[in-house]
Amino acid sequence: ETGVTQSPTHLIKTRGQQVTLRCSSQSGHNTVSWYQQALGQGPQFIFQYYREEENGRGNFPPRFSGLQFPNYSSELNVNALELDDSALYLCASSLDPSRGIEQYFGPGTRLTVT
Amino acid sequence: AQSVSQHNHHVILSEAASLELGCNYSYGGTVNLFWYVQYPGQHLQLLLKYFSGDPLVKGIKGFEAEFIKSKFSFNLRKPSVQWSDTAEYFCAVQFGGGATNKLIFGTGTLLAVQP
Numbered sequence: 001e002t003g004v005t006q007s008p009t010h011l012i013k014t015r016g017q018q019v020t021l022r023c024s025s026q027s028g029h030n031t032v033s034w035y036q037q038a039l040g041q042g043p044q045f046i047f048q049y050y051r052e053e054e055n056g057r058g059n060f061p062p063r064f065s066g067l068q069f070p071n072y073s074s075e076l077n078v079n080a081l082e083l084d085d086s087a088l089y090l091c092a093s094s095l096d097p098s099r100g101i102e103q104y105f106g107p108g109t110r111l112t113v114t
Numbered sequence: 115a116q117s118v119s120q121h122n123h124h125v126i127l128s129e130a131a132s133l134e135l136g137c138n139y140s141y142g143g144t145v146n147l148f149w150y151v152q153y154p155g156q157h158l159q160l161l162l163k164y165f166s167g168d169p170l171v172k173g174i175k176g177f178e179a180e181f182i183k184s185k186f187s188f189n190l191r192k193p194s195v196q197w198s199d200t201a202e203y204f205c206a207v208q209f210g211g212g213a214t215n216k217l218i219f220g221t222g223t224l225l226a227v228q229p
Contacts, residue, residue: 004157033216042118042204042219043158056214090158094215099208100146100165101215105158 003027004093004106012112013081021076021109023091029104031055031097032074034066037088037108049074050097078111086113116141116209120220127195128228135190135223137205144210147188148217149179153201161203164188175199197229 003026013019025032031050035043045058049068063079072093078085088110092103117140127133139145149161162173169181179190188205202224206217 031215033214035217035219040221042120042206042221043217045216045218048214048216056216058216092217097214099210099215102160102163103215103217105150107157 004091004104006089006091006106006109008109009107010110010112012114014114015081015083017081018077018079019081019111021089021111023074023076023093023106025072025074025093026104029093029095030072031094032068032072033092033094033103034074034076035090035092036060037090039087043090046076048097055097081113083113086111116207116218118205118207118218118220120205120223122223123221124224124226126226126228129197130194133190133192133195133199133225135203135205135225137188137190137220139186139188139207139218141186141207141209146208147179147181148206148208149173149177149188149190150204150206151201152204158204161190195225195227197227199225200227201225
């Protein structure tokens, strides 16, 4: 166990709907990163939040957005869901966003879009 | 583009066999290197990491990896696998530059160890 928690565990949505996924970072960690892991693939970086500001973004469209709260927990929002959004969404927290700092992963949220 | 390749997608071994999983990355600059493991039903866990120094690094559960800069490789090894090593293994790289510690992952290798 890493101390990083995510909710919900599983979620089923219909194409076109919107979804919000939640992540609580490990105690003392101020940086949260989100990754998408499609079936048979490695995790892909979506974006990172550091002290409530977006600190970097991967190659994902604007309908993927996020928030970080003062307690450093975070949300990932996806609008206009598409079938290809079906994946495991992973949250990872770290002490800060510097290179060389280890990230600790949560168990993930399995999203199915029908 | 920055990328990470894992050439073995699915590996089946008998207990006590030796393991080597390949990982190559695309970039020639400064990198930090990681191997993560995902046991069935569990979250990603760090096996080992390399930042600098001795290119042979030891991790948890008897795993080790060797960084060969000239080959852009970071292969994972274990002399004798156990049934409990059945899991998916991911190589991940932090590339130089940028403001984040984001990880670029390979596609993973599914290891099945037969008793």
